[in-house]
Amino acid sequence: QVQLVESGGGLVQPGGSLRLSCAASGRLVRISVLGWYRQVPGKQRDLVATITSGGTTNYADFVKGRFTISRDNADNTVFLQMSSLTPEDTAVYYCNAHRILDGMDYWGKGTLVTVSQ
Numbered sequence: 842q843v844q845l846v847e848s849g850g851g852l853v854q855p856g857g858s859l860r861l862s863c864a865a866s867g868r869l870v871r872i873s874v875l876g877w878y879r880q881v882p883g884k885q886r887d888l889v890a891t892i893t894s895g896g897t898t899n900y901a902d903f904v905k906g907r908f909t910i911s912r913d914n915a916d917n918t919v920f921l922q923m924s925s926l927t928p929e930d931t932a933v934y935y936c937n938a939h940r941i942l943d944g945m946d947y948w949g950k951g952t953l954v955t956v957s958q
Contacts, residue, residue, distance in 0.1 A: 842867050842868065842947075843865060843866070843867035843868065843869075843870055843873070843938045843940065843945075843947040844865070844866045844867050844947075845863055845864070845865050845936045845937070845938055845947055845948065845949035846863065846864045846936075846949060846950075847861060847862070847863045847934065847935070847936045847949045847950070847951060847952040848861070848862050848863075848864075848952060849861040849862050849952060850934060850952030850953045850954045851953075851954070851955070852955045852956075852957065853926055853954070853955070853956055854956070854957070854958060855926060855927055855928060855956055855957075855958065856925060856926065856927075857924075857926050857956070858922070858923060858924040858925075858926065859923045859926065859954060860920060860921070860922050860923070861877065861920065861921040861923070861934055861936075861952060861954075862918060862919075862920050863875070863877075863918065863919045863920075863921075863936030863949060864916070864917065864918050865917040865918065865919065865936070865938055866917060867947075869940055869942055870917050870938060870940075871894055871914055871917065872894055872940070872941055872942060873894070873938040873939055873940045873941060874891050874892070874893050874894075874938070874939040874941065875891065875892055875912055875919040875936070875937070875938055875939075876888065876889070876890060876891030876892065876910070876919070876936070876937045876938075876939070877889040877890050877891075877910065877919070877921045877934055877935070877936060877937070878934070878935045878937055879930075879932035879933065879934045879935065879954075880932055880933050880935065880951075881931070881932045881933075886935065887901065888901050889901055889904055889908065889910075889921065889934070890904065890908060890910035890921065891910070891937075891939075892910045892911065892912045892919065894912075894914060896912065898910055903929075904923075907923065907924055907925045907926075908921060908922065908923050908924070909921070909922040910922075919936065921934070923954070926954075926956045927956060928956045928957060929956075930954065930956050931954060931955050931956045931957070932953075932954060933951040933952065933953050933954075934951060934952050934953075934954055935948055935949055935950075935951045936948070936949035937949075
């Protein structure tokens with residue numbers, strides 16, 4: 842079992858920045874791909890960014906150049922640094938752990954990011 846706890850969401854003005862954190866714990870978390878997804882009510886959950894244990898990253902086109910994902914393997918924590926935020930970035934952001942060994946996916950409960958004046 843893998844447990845994920847997100848933090849860092851909140852209200853930010855357009856053009857502002859915010860940093861999300863996700864603490865992961867459980868079996869084999871170090872060989873998982875960790876990532877961030879986001880979801881707006883009534884819409885599908887979309888990939889934002891992922892990072893492997895080796896540091897290889899992947900970003901959705903709509904966040905390239907604005908968001909940076911990073912990972913601390915020692916503490917099993919994944920971060921999402923978000924900048925140049927727009928109202929379209931408003932969503933619930935979910936942390937995900939994809940365990941390569943057996944293909945299992947685990948999710949956090951989500952943290953709300955609201956970009957508004």
